[in-house]
Amino acid sequence: MRMLDVGEKSNLLIEVVRFTRHIGFDLVNAMVVVDRLGSQSLFNRVDNIPRSYEDWTNHETRAGDPVMQHCKRASMPICWDRHTYASAGLDHRWEMQAQHGLRSGVALANHLPEGRHFFIGVDRDGPLPSDQEEATRVVAELQLFAAVAQEVALGLLVPEADGAIALGLTKRELECLRWTMEGKTAWEVGCILSISEQTAVRHLNNATKKLDCVNKHHAVVKALRMGLVR
Amino acid sequence: MSLRIDDRFKAILGATDRETLLTEVLRFTRHLGFTTVNATAVHDQPLDDVQFAWVSNTPSAYAQLADDVLYAKGDPVAQHCRHRGVPIVWDQSTYATAGHGARWEAQAQFGYCTGIALALHMPRGQHFFIGVDRDQRLPSDGEELSRLTADLQLFAAHAQEAALRILLPQVIELACPELTVRELECLRWTMEGKSAWEVGRILSISEQTAVRHLNNATKKLDCVNKHHAIVKAMRFGLIS
Numbered sequence: 001m002r003m004l005d006v007g008e009k010s011n012l013l014i015e016v017v018r019f020t021r022h023i024g025f026d027l028v029n030a031m032v033v034v035d036r037l038g039s040q041s042l043f044n045r046v047d048n049i050p051r052s053y054e055d056w057t058n059h060e061t062r063a064g065d066p067v068m069q070h071c072k073r074a075s076m077p078i079c080w081d082r083h084t085y086a087s088a089g090l091d092h093r094w095e096m097q098a099q100h101g102l103r104s105g106v107a108l109a110n111h112l113p114e115g116r117h118f119f120i121g122v123d124r125d126g127p128l129p130s131d132q133e134e135a136t137r138v139v140a141e142l143q144l145f146a147a148v149a150q151e152v153a154l155g156l157l158v159p160e161a162d163g164a165i166a167l168g169l170t171k172r173e174l175e176c177l178r179w180t181m182e183g184k185t186a187w188e189v190g191c192i193l194s195i196s197e198q199t200a201v202r203h204l205n206n207a208t209k210k211l212d213c214v215n216k217h218h219a220v221v222k223a224l225r226m227g228l229v230r
Numbered sequence: 231m232s233l234r235i236d237d238r239f240k241a242i243l244g245a246t247d248r249e250t251l252l253t254e255v256l257r258f259t260r261h262l263g264f265t266t267v268n269a270t271a272v273h274d275q276p277l278d279d280v281q282f283a284w285v286s287n288t289p290s291a292y293a294q295l296a297d298d299v300l301y302a303k304g305d306p307v308a309q310h311c312r313h314r315g316v317p318i319v320w321d322q323s324t325y326a327t328a329g330h331g332a333r334w335e336a337q338a339q340f341g342y343c344t345g346i347a348l349a350l351h352m353p354r355g356q357h358f359f360i361g362v363d364r365d366q367r368l369p370s371d372g373e374e375l376s377r378l379t380a381d382l383q384l385f386a387a388h389a390q391e392a393a394l395r396i397l398l399p400q401v402i403e404l405a406c407p408e409l410t411v412r413e414l415e416c417l418r419w420t421m422e423g424k425s426a427w428e429v430g431r432i433l434s435i436s437e438q439t440a441v442r443h444l445n446n447a448t449k450k451l452d453c454v455n456k457h458h459a460i461v462k463a464m465r466f467g468l469i470s
Binding site for chain 2 (some may be wrong): 020039079108132135137138
């Protein structure tokens with residue numbers, strides 16, 4: 001098993017494409033998704049999908065996509081081809097994407113803690129391997145690669161609490177918000193964090209001001225929506 | 231179609247009880263060329279005790295030792311799996327490097343000489359761990375070892391669903407309660423920072439009625455107060 005040693009996004013793309021070719025596919029889309037409660041999820045990806053196929057980035061058309069639908073719910077890989085789209089009544093979609101080299105593929109999503117998801121899909125211009133053993137090899141290798149790649153991708157593609165830094169929220173303030181989110185009173189938060197109730201209240205008041213909210217509960221909701229706490 | 235994948239990965243999807251789960255896990259393990267296996271479902275939520283449930287063919291003589299060792303702090307394989315999402319391929323050197331050579335000696339007597347282990351960390355505090363072990367060396371051929379690891383990773387993706395469903399049914403059944411339209415409205419306005427009195431004014435109901443709706447929602451969601459209820463309702467996707 002080859003560990004990925006990449007320091008930046010462009011190197012991640014190089015490694016992802018290298019792996020994709022190694023298992024006999026051409027195109028790849030590797031994507032990190034971060035849920036934000038009460039607002040739109042964050043997407044960040046590396047891919048080598050041809051720009052001519054611009055439609056694929058359109059979330060609305062993707063919404064009905066049977067492969068995406070599968071990956072949204074399931075944690076198991078899906079091998080897809082024309083038949084997958086045809087049986088979903090979307091043969092025309094398949095015909096459109098086939099023009100851009102997406103005739104068949106393998107895709108999977110890993111659903112992770114804290115509202116994070118890692119998706120990877122490889123595609124090619126030909127049919128899937130007809131030999132079951134060969135197909136299994138491809139899928140197993142993709143599954144293993146995903147486990148390795150997601151650690152790297154999560155580090156590179158998720159802007160870790162950038163919003164918190166921008167607003168000047170301290171680690172302590174975020175901790176107080178997190179426990180308040182679990183239904184704890186300021187006194188309880190103080191006990192949990194080994195600080196006085198007054199200090200907990202001060203942290204929460206500061207967080208509330210920085211988030212431009214009317215009270216701590218309002219601040220929790222806003223922090224959730226911004227993805228600062230999960 | 232997923233039909234293309236070898237049946238030995240998918241058979242476990244049909245498991246409905248502990249026995250068939252263990253049978254399928256064992257069948258896969260042996261096919262992979264290993265002797266013993268442990269497949270564990272874990273649930274950990276903040277403020278709750280961690281729940282473990284597993285199927286395994288751990289020899290009873292080793293079970294005593296494993297009870298101390300498997301989840302004990304020092305075990306380098308357990309440590310790795312607790313924190314990482316990538317598999318670990320281990321042998322004597324893994325334990326020796328971590329300063330646990332003696333532990334390896336002890337477990338090696340029971341056939342735990344080498345192995346592959348991995349954990350899947352999933353939403354809502356759910357985790358799945360699987361480790362296969364044997365008394366022989368691991369293949370020296372990197373490609374062969376990589377194939378074994380990939381197979382285990384693919385099997386885990388299929389097995390976790392069945393394992394959590396069968397081993398920790400109470401976790402999966404945490405059903406989303408049904409809230410009335412009024413209760414949801416009250417939660418939504420409270421979420422915007424409104425007091426119960428303000429919510430009452432907005433919805434043209436008395437403050438008392440607003441409080442009652444919020445209390446009912448809080449109870450249904452098994453929460454300690456209305457603010458806690460809002461967070462939980464957001465997690466269930468009831469409000470946004």
